[in-house]
Amino acid sequence: MRKKAKVLLVGWDAADWKVIDDLIDKGLMPTMKKFLQEGVRGRVSTLDPPLSPMLWTSIATGVRPQKHGILGFVEPDPKGGNVRPVSSKSRKVKAIWNILSQSNLRSNVIGWWPSNPVEPINGCMVSNFYQQERKNKKTVEIDKWEMPEGTVHPDKWIETLKELRVHPSEITGNLVMPFIPRALDLKAKDDEAFGIIVKYLAHATSIHAACTELMLNEDWDFTAVYHDAIDHFSHAFMKFHPPRQEHIDPERYELLKDAVTGAYIFHDMMLERLLKIIDQETTVIICSDHGFHSDHLRPRMLPHVPSGPAIEHSPYGVFAIKGPGIKKNDKIFGASILDITPTILTLFDLPIGKNMDGKPLVNIYENQHSKKIQFIDSWENISGDSGELDENSKDDPISEMDAIEQLIELGYVEAPSDDKDDYVKTVAKENKFYLAKSHSCAGEYEDAVNILEEIIDFENPDFRWVIECVNSCLKSKQFEKGKKYLDLVKDKNLISSNYLNVLEAKLLLALNEPNKAIELLNLALKEFSNSAEINIELAKVFNALRKLPEAEKLxxxxxxxxEGNSYAHHGLGLVYLRQKKYEDAINCFLDAIKLTYYYPYAHFHLGEALVLIGEHENAEKAFEQVALMNPNIKKTFKWLYDIQKIVGNKKKEDYYRQILDKIIKGNITVITGLPGKKLKATLLALDKKGNINGEFESLNFSENFDFDFTGKFFEKNNNETIYVPINFLGSLPVIYDYKIIYINDNFNDVLKYFSNENNVFGSTENYDLNQSIHLEKQIDNANLWLNQQPDLDLFYIEKEDTIDDVVSILDKY
Known part of the structure; x- marks a missing residue:
């Protein structure tokens, strides 16, 4: 009979697989190597902004910051007139240890950020102030090192844990040398780097000592321990990590190149000790909140703004798990930090709150189908003693100010100004900016715009806030508002011309002006040829214009x-899909999904590619995933309906038919394309067969063309085929399901025919350059619009295809 579940959660802030895998290969992290052989590993995507208190609270709650309430590093004190570090008081929802407390399970929680003051949970808690040795901005001498009130729960552990703390003065050069061979050279030079190293080794040792003490001497079901040392070592010394960057001083590099390696080795040693304490029935999870750039993506300079050091963070952290019923030596893909708490709940056979933003990682189990996943509306509605703080819990102002001072030193918050009220307002606005980014990260762009408009000062704007507002306006299709804030960027000269070019190109692309966008992106690319973002933005334009070789190259x-950019893999997959290289496209879409699982369009296009090679069962799974992630993509249900018709599942076919009947008003086939001889001949042939409705005697594409887009026109032509000039495609009502057949033709032939047909120039041999440019622009705009619409069935009749090809497509579909 299996014992009751026990779970150990080990948090390593900023741990990154690139560093870990390299050290495993060199034989320097043997404990981690063995751990991975016995369990499952994967990358976890972080959230934006990647700020640790926000992220570790999301890990502990399964919800985004806009729900849990931790926004940034500091916050206005609700009592008024001051600023305090974010604390356990700031959290608005139950953490995993509160849920377990009211489920009669005991927890140890050590060093979690933020966890001060400690909560009276069922078990033991040690706050993130426990290891701090500062008081009144100075390092306290070891014999005067007190422990603030609210650091340990229950009180019986205060004296024991107080004595277990390790002071930085106790970490000597000889103790550091196994990890940093030239530590004594640093100490001899009185180098500040030595002080940083001993400080964070002492902090890590203190947290580890408290954790092992409680694990050995308390009855527990769940233990969570948080270490921030890897993050601190990385911010201080990753710039010196091999390989040496050109701008790094060689002598300094030789002194400090082993610092980050030493930090990881030390964590491997601590992990070894933890694993010796537990039995084989305990499930162990190792995770980080984000990664840390360790290669050519390391930034040379940090921006002088609040939370500027976060630019060094990479978007993927580590996840590893082993225990009873967990797969061995396996990998999972698409995990998020939001998935940790839902997964822990499944390990304890407890229900997941439907209000949680994360999902349980069921693919970690050897027999995932035997794992019954339960749900409740919300744990916030469940009564019982959850061990949460009451309103009367005390603060420690001195410890709070020391914590703020440390955050200032690390570059995460600005130093207070002389005007205290102004500083409080500045902190409140900065936190609103983080809230807006959290909404944007969740795809809630309109909410982000509304918050940003509250805080943007047109006289003295913060460039970060305005740029975020422009991007959120574009994502929410508020183009005029986006232009207003882009003009503010220009008027106040807020960013470099190259970044401005990229931002303006995004707006031009949204406004269907691809050629101007290409021009600006090429200017930016000349300056920053190694920018993945600029290459991707330019590639997206070429892809939308069906200039596929150019897009593929970029x-x-x-x-x-x-290589970890999921958008680049997805974009390349779209190129291959349009080139009918279906196997290559599938591999690209899978790569994108492995990197970012919550990527509905990657799943959607994977489904399309699978259908096209006849893999209907796997395609169905892909589309079902899209329906869960983003049910607003109507074409998903059309594909699911078509698949059921193909495989002959009448029950599912009827089910998806009912969904389609609710979300679309009808089906219309649209013939469009270059207004030339081929299009005209196609329309005449279809008319002769009785396959098309409407007027098409003139292929006029001028903006003054009288085209009927009234509701009655479409009601009359429901389930019919009609002709729409290319420049009117963007005006199609969204309530219909469209099949677009686009007739391609040789541009010069089209121009000749169009000139003669409309008597524009009086001769087919003489072209007006402006008319030619206008026609080319309309064609580009049409292609751009068509390739930005996920709900269209789009078929291109290429230049070499015949009129019969159009008819066969109509007959087939």
Whole structure:
């Protein structure tokens, strides 16, 4: 009979697989190597902004910051007139240890950020102030090192844990040398780097000592321990990590190149001790909140703004798990930090709150189908003693100010101004900015815009806030508002011309002006040829314009620059899909999904590619995933309906038919394309067969063309085929399901025919350059719009295809 479940959660802030895998290969992290052989590993995507208190609270709650309430590093004191570090008081929802407390399970929680003051949970808690040795901005001498009130729960552990703390003065050069061979050279020079090293080794040792003490001497079901040392070592010394960057001083590099390696080795040693304490029935999870750039993506300079050091963070952290019923030597893909708490709940056979933003990682189990997943509306509605703080819990102002001072030193918050009220307002606005970014990260762009508009000062704007507002306006299709804030960027000269070019190109692309966008992106690319973002943005434009070789080249370049960029892999997959290289497309979409599982369009296009090679069962799974992630993509249900018709599942076919009847008003086939001889001949042939409705005697594409887009026109032509000039495609009502057949033709032939047909120039041999440019612009705009619409069935009749090909498509579909 299996014992009751026990779970150990080990948090390593900023741990990154690139560093870990390299050290495992060199034989320097043997404990981690063995751990991975016995369990499952994967990358976890972080959230934006990647700020640790926000992220570790999301890990502990399964919800985003806009729900849990931790926004940034500091916050206005609700009592008024001051600023305090974010604390356990700031959290608005139950953490995993509160849920377990009211489920009669005991927890140890050590050093979690933020966890001060400690909560009276069922078990033991040690706050993130426990290891701090500062008081009144100075390092306290070891014999005067007190422990603030609210650091340990229950009180019986206060004296024991107080004595277990390790002071930085106790970490000597000889103790550091196994990890940093030239530590004594640093100490001899009175180098500040030595002080940083001993400080965070002492902090890690203190947390580890408290954790092992409680694990050995308390009855527990769940233990969570948080270490921040890897993050601190990385911020201080990753710039010196091999390989040496050109701008790094060689002598300094030789002194400090082993610092980050030493930090990881030390954590491997602590992990070894933890694993010796537990039995084989305990499930162990190791995770980080984000990664840390350790290669050519390391930034040379940090921006002088609040939370500027976060630019060094990479978007993927580590996840590893082993225990009874867990797969061995396996990998999972698409995990998020939001998934940790839901997964822990499944390990304890407890229900998951439907209000949680994360999902349980059921693919970690050897027999995932035997794991019954339960749900409740919300744990916030469940009564019982959850061990949460009451309103009367005390603060420690001195410890709070010391914590703020440390955050200032690390560059995460600005130093207070002389005007205290102004400083409080500044902190409140900065936290609103983080809230807006959290909404944007969740796809809630309109909410982000509303918050940003509250805080943007047009006289003295913060460039970060305005840029975020422009991007959120574009994502929420508020183009005029986006232009207003882009003009503010220009008027106040807030950013460099190259970054401005990229931002303006995004707006131009949204406004269907691709050629101007290409011009600006090419200017930016000349200056920053190794920017993955610029290569991707330019590739997206070429892809939308069906300039596929150019797009392919740029997406490949972006992947070479940043192989972990899911957008580049997805974009390359779209190129291959349009080139009918279906196997290559599938591999690209899978790569994108492995990097970012919550990527509905990657799943959607994977489903399309699978259908096209006849893999209907796997395609169905892909589309079902899209329906869960983003049910607003109507074409998903059309594909699911078509698949059921193909495989002959009448029950599912009827089910998806009912969904389609609710979300779309009808089906219309649209013939469009270049207004030339081929299009005209196609329309005449279809008319002769009785396959098309409407007027098409003139293929006029001028903006003054009288085209009927009233509701009655479409009601009359429901389930019919009609002709729509290319420049009117963007005006199609969204309530219908469209099949677009686009007739391609040779541009010069089209121009000749169009000139003669409309008597524009009086001769087919003489072209007006402006008319030619206008026609080309309309064609580009049409292609751009068509390739930005996920709900269209789009078929291109290429230049070499015949009129019969159009008819066969109509007959087939």
């Amino acid at each position: 997406f490949i370049k972006a992947i070479e620059i940043d």
